[in-house]
Amino acid sequence: MVINEIIYSIQGEGVLAGFPSVFIRIASCPLRCEWCDTKYAWDPGAGVDLSVAQIIDKVGQWDCRFTVITGGEPMTNPQLPELASALKKIGKHITIETAGIKFVPDLACDLMSISPKLSNSAQIEKRSDHFSAIRQLVSHYPYQLKFVVDSPDDLSEIQKTLGQIGNVNPAKVMLMPQAKTREELIAKSPMVADLCKQASFAFCNRLHIQLWDGKRGV
Secondary structure (H helix, E strand, C coil): CEEEEEEEEECCCCCCCCCEEEEEEECCCCCCCCCCCCHHHCCCCCCEECCHHHHHHHHCCCCCCEEEEECCCHHHCCCHHHHHHHHHHCCCEEEEEECCCCCCCCCCCCEEEECCCCHHHCCCCCCHHHHHHHHHHHHHCCEEEEEEECCCCHHHHHHHHHHHHCCCCHHHEEEEECCCCHHHHHHHHHHHHHHHHHHCCEECCCHHHHHHCCCCCC
16 A cells, blocks of 8 residues: 555644554545645555555554554555554554545444545535445444534534534534644634534644644654
């Protein structure tokens, strides 16, 4: 499988924010979100072709329990089940970060971190099968739902999206500011916090932006 990068860093988002984690970034993503901060991983060839055994060997250089399989969009990679199973065999806690565009059954996964795309991502269409995939993901895996918020107008779309998914625990819904820089994060955080208070959702900070101001690879 083509791996864009494997890095040791701090989880910046979600319920595990702050935990040292090894990130395995799989190349390729079918989406083209306007505010994506990993555009360098979009292309299917944007990385090095590694076997699962080679990936496990690289992950093993750090004494770290938490691993994050990310992208790109890892759910579209046919070798994802093999990689997740190999990580579980060596005792890793596995988070899979996905836009929720595809359901894959029977994955070794401790946390499915789902970031459904809103119209603020500039996706041309919102396919109904994405809602079906997210519905299956939240039914089969421990999960969190993270929504990127660019303006107060996004809240109504988030609530509509949750209604279309159905059977979502509100305590697992998080709102985070759309930001690529520390300055943008600071500027938008109060607005997002107000929306969280209004809707009773959790505020999701983005520690990697706060700490490193959008710098890649840390």
